[in-house]
Each structure stands twice: as structure tokens, then as C-alpha cells.
Amino acid sequence: MMHFLNWFRQTLVITRFSILTIPQRLGASVTAIFGIAGVVAVMIGVLSIAQGFRKTMMTAGDPDTVIVMRSGADSELTSILSKEETRIVADAPGILRVNGQPAASAELFVSVDLPKRSTGTDANVPIRGVGPAAFRIRQAVKIRVGRRFIPGRNEVIVGCASEGEFAGLGLGEQLNVNGDKWTIVGIFSSEGGLSESEIWTDTVSLQAAYQRQTSFQSVFVKLQSPESYQIFKNALTSDPRLNVKIVRETDYYAEQSRMLTNLITKLGSIVAVLMGIGAVFGALNTMYSAVSSRTREIATLRALGFGASPVIVSVLLESLVLALVGGAIGGGVAYYLFDGYRAATINWQTFSQVAFAFAVTPELLVQGAIYAIVIGFFGGLFPAIRSSRMQIAAALREL
């Protein structure tokens, strides 16, 4: 115990001395700090894109909402269902019923080209034709301004994310739907969910506009409870008239987000690692010069009987302190710059735009701090080892 206390005290003295001399090496220390801050900021920034996208896709789904598509289709775009099939689905057990009406919405999903506000170039915006039950199924959807569309009158409502992202989607403006002018009568939000990137109208009008007759792509269904899922699924899969697949909405969107979040995370990690290597060399350089600038003091302490390992630990601690300061700055900058930053990207499964906000989550900040610590550790390790191996007699000669 005495041994450890003694060792601890030595480490404390040397570390205190090192930290107190940082102002004399301010330039190099600040350079290392900002190198690490930059890496952490970029890493958190890039990963916050993935986090934000995932968050949007996750909240897009409801656990008691189920999507029915043709079996073999991996998204609504590639699915097709007949009117007869959607009826059978709506009659299945397990579905929530209000006043005898099943909470099932047979839907059509197409897209129109619209110019982006930011660049002026055209991009796909999804238009969803929904049934009367759609608002009961997606309770997050709220009209913010204007009103709901009236079926059969060529009216649409626009998700608030799309409105911000694209030109010509303001309340009262006309939307060109396959050659016809439709009126925008409302703007809606859905608690940050995916529908905010969509335009909604009634299925029948949309079928007419796109000559789809009575074909649909999906049926959105609200179950009595998340536990009704199995009953509902069994009923549909055992029905010989149907050839459909049943996906929970949460799983559907999680699956759609996986590819993009994985890609962004991978890219972000590669960038972070490359920059991190640079920052390690920056920290190495700083710590080598920090150590050599106090060679004589360390040698003096060693001559007085201080051990080698307290020297190692103190150099590492100094490096870690610099790294943590850098990490904190980087995290702060990333949070300030990126958190809530709104952006849009392609949902690669449906090739339509998804608007989302960068999310600098607490987990990302912790990840940034850990990364800073790793950089600081490797930046300090070799200088620490070198300084502990010094020849005391030779080091004392250095002025």
C-alpha cells in the first residue's frame, strides 16, 4: 500500500509539473489540441448523418402498423395488389375496427419530379394515394396549415419536409401531377417521421391520374395491438387467394435505412481513421517536443530517486489531457454545427427523397471522446516510453 501511495505521489508530482509547463509550450499544445478537435468534429459530424437518418427511419414506423405487399417485393415500388386482394386483407382478423370499419388503407405510391430549392435540379418526390383510414393508421400525421384533401377533387397535402426541400410546394400552389394541375390544400407533419417527405392524396384520384385502374401497391393496416400481428399474419398467409408478404412498419423502415446508415457509418469511420492517424502524428510530435523540453527536469527527478513508470504515466496523462480538451472542443463544435442540421437524401429502396436532421446523440459524443482518448494514448505512448528509458547521466548534461 505504502508502495502504491509513494508511486502515486511521484506520478502526481511529475504530472503536475508537466501540466504547469504547458503554457511554455502553448503553440505546440494548441496545435495538437486543434488537430484532435478537428478529427473528432468531423467524425461526429459524419456519423450524426447516419444517426439522424436512422432516427427518422425508426420513428417512421409504428409497432402495431403493418404493411402488406406482394410477396417477393422488397419495397412498395415493386409491389402490386388488386382491388380484390386489398379487400381480403382488410377483412382479415386482428385489424383494428372503428364503427365496423377496418383500419386498413389501400395505397398507391408514385413519384413526381420537382426542382430542389437549394440546387434547382429535379429530384423525385413520392406521392402517396391513401384510403380514408390512413389518418387513423398514422396518428402522428397532423395538418399544420390548411386542411385535409377532399377525395375526388384533385387536392393534395404536402409533408413539411418536402415543402422545405422543394420549390412550388407551398400552400395554395398548384402541383403538376402527370399533366394536370392539382391544388395544395394543406401542409402536414408527422413527428419527424418519413411521411413528412411525402405528398398525400386519395388513392382513387391518383389511380385515375396514372391510369392504374384499380391496382394498388400496398395496404397499411393498424392492428388491435402489436400482439395481433401473428393472428393477422397467419390468416393472410394461409389464405389461398393471396400471395402477399406482411411486414411490420418498424421493420420495413429499419431495413430501408440499414443500407444507407451502414454506408455513411463506414465512410465516416474511414475518414475518421485517416484523420486520426494524422492527429496521432501531430500529438506524437507535440509530446516528443514536450518531453524533450523537460528532459533535464525529468532527469533531475530521476536522480533524486523518482521511478521510471511515474514518468511514463505522467507523459501519457498529459497527452490524454490535451486529447480530451481537443475532444471536448471537437464535440462541442460538432454539436453546435451539425445537431439538427436539416438535410435530405435518397432513400435507396424507393429512390425518393427523405428529409432528416443530423443527430449528434450523446452516444456519438461519448464515441468522440473515446476516439480522442485513443489518439492521445498513441500520441503519448512512444514519447512516454522514450522519456522513461533516458540515460539519466547523459540527460543531465543537456542544458
Next chain:
Amino acid sequence: MSAAENGREVLVRVKGVGKVYRRGSEDIHVLRDLDLEVRAGDFLALMGPSGSGKSTLLNLLGGLDRPTEGILTVGGDSIADLTPRELAAWRARHIGFVFQLYNLLPTLTAIANVELPLLLTPLSKSERRSHSEAALKMVGLGHRLKHYPRQLSGGEQQRVGIARAIVADPTILLCDEPTGDLDRKSGDEILSLLQELNRAQGKTIIMVTHDPHASHRAGRTIYLNKGQISDTMPE
């Protein structure tokens, strides 16, 4: 050998010590087959031309470096047999160093500098404080406890250096040109202080110096030349 010396135990025993430095492919024999005995209570001046190996010998005696060959014992401990960790602890216990350029830590006050060696002992905080204060008073700096090195004159800094060297009551004081960077007056004061420590407290002191004036203050002067010790000045 005087009668006074005969009565005291031999503290330092150097037998057949050689020290070889490698510089590139070349071997530099700094010390060769060197013998030396220092008795407890000696005040020894070590002189010799620049590059003759005085500092090298002092560093060997202080356990900062290891001899290439030969036996080196201090108070019965054979230094060459100690592990690095043991050697550090041994230095803390037995050796007090006084450096030509004082080697104080610039960010610590005088008293904190003096306290450093005590951090390696089991003494409590208040004991460390009172010991450090006593040491600074002994070197005549009782009124400079809270001063930083840059606020002290060279002579005062060297007094702090001496206080730091004696605070843990080491067996031997090793001084490498302690007055080499001081003017005559400050240097004299430092030498008087060392003399006082030797006479009043019986401290064993080995002091490297270039200054014949300084060597007169020591009880005995030896000369290092061509890697060997002699009791007379080489021509």
C-alpha cells in the same frame, strides 16, 4: 593517511572500476582500473582537466550510471547488483545531488523543490513541510520559502539545491561543480555551507571542482587524470 581518517569506516569502495563509452564504432575508455576509498565524514575534492571523467565517476558513485567493470560499494551495497527500481530507491535513500546549474523545477516554489525527495519517504505532509523548512533555514533561506527559482539569485538557488540534497538526510552528498556558475562571493558562501555541513553534521561530501580555491576548503583533494586517481596534481 592521517590519524583522523584511520578511525572512521570506509563508506565508498571503488575497486578496479572501468567505464567505457561507445561513440560510433569507437570505444572511449574514460575510467580505467580505478581504485578509491572514501571514509564516512570525508570532504573530498575531485579535480582534473575537462573531459577527464570527473562527472562520470560522480555519476557512478551516485548510481546514475553503471561501471563497465569493477566493484563499487557504498555503505556495503554493491550498486552494480541493484535492479533499476532498487537503484532508484537506493538513490533516494543514500544520495544527495548538488548540480552545477542547480536543476530546480522552475514551476515549484523553493520549499516545494526541497520537499521533492521527501515525497519518496513515508513522512506525512506536515512532517515533510517542517523538514523542508528546517533544511531551508539551515542554508539561510528561511525567508525565501515561497519564492520561485526565477525570483532567486544564483547563490540562493544553489542553497535551495543544497537544502534539497540534504533534506532526506542522505549518506553522501555528491556535488558536481557546485560553485562553477557562481561569482566568487556566492561561491565562497556555498563552500562555507558545505564545510559547515561536513564539520557540524559529519556529512560525507564528494565535490567535483575546477577551482583550486574551492579544493582548499575540502579536507582532501584527489586528481583524476587519464582515467586514474592520484593524490598529487598531474603536471
